[in-house]
Amino acid sequence: KGHLLAFVFGVPQFALNFNFVYAAEHHVTSGLVAMVFAMLMVPNSALAWIFLKQRVTRGFVLGSAIALVGIGLLFVQEMRASPAGRSEVLLGIGLTVAGVLSASVANIMQASGPMKRRPIASILAWGMVYGALANLAFAFAAFGPPVIETRVAYWLGLVYLGVAASALAFFLYMGIIRAVGPGKAAYSSVIVPVIAMALS
DSSP, rough: HHHHHHHHHHHIIIHHHHHHHHHTTSSSHHHHHHHHHHGGGGHHHHHHHSSSSOOOOOOHHHHHHHHHHHHHHHHHHHHHHTTTTTHHHHHHHHHHHHHHHHHHHHHHHHSSSHHHSSHHHHHHHHHHHHHHHHHHHHHHHOOOOOOOOOOHHHHHHHHHIIIIIIHHHHHHHHHHHHHHHHHHGGGGGGGGHHHHHHHO
């Protein structure tokens, strides 16, 4: 049962989520993808209300509606300015939303009873294994055998992403999800666009 939970949690969180985001960034800027991802709290709160019976306040609904209108206006501007056209931007939006929903499903699972009864470290480790295997299968099917990178900067970046930005970050985030619920935990995603827009 634990492996099944880890698989069902790991594939959306570590394979679908990231691949949808990477695909979206071929069609819209990473800054706009980050803006949509900042709204992770909306599906997290909605799904937590539906499946976990966690309360959603009117103020949250109103604030989320205003934020969604603002993001919608950003995408209208992107459609007007994009040389590729409206269909490219709409595809980028759709892929981003698919990524957000994949992450949200995994977040809700973390707050569910069966997952909360299991240690974060083991469920996370196995979830990452199953997510990595799904990524490997997709990459091999889509692009063929891997090309081994020899640059030191690449390997240092890979170690940072694997240890600090994934294993440690997700371990801490899942602890927050279990403590305060997926809706409130997703407030941390609001800082992402600030960093992403600056880098973008």
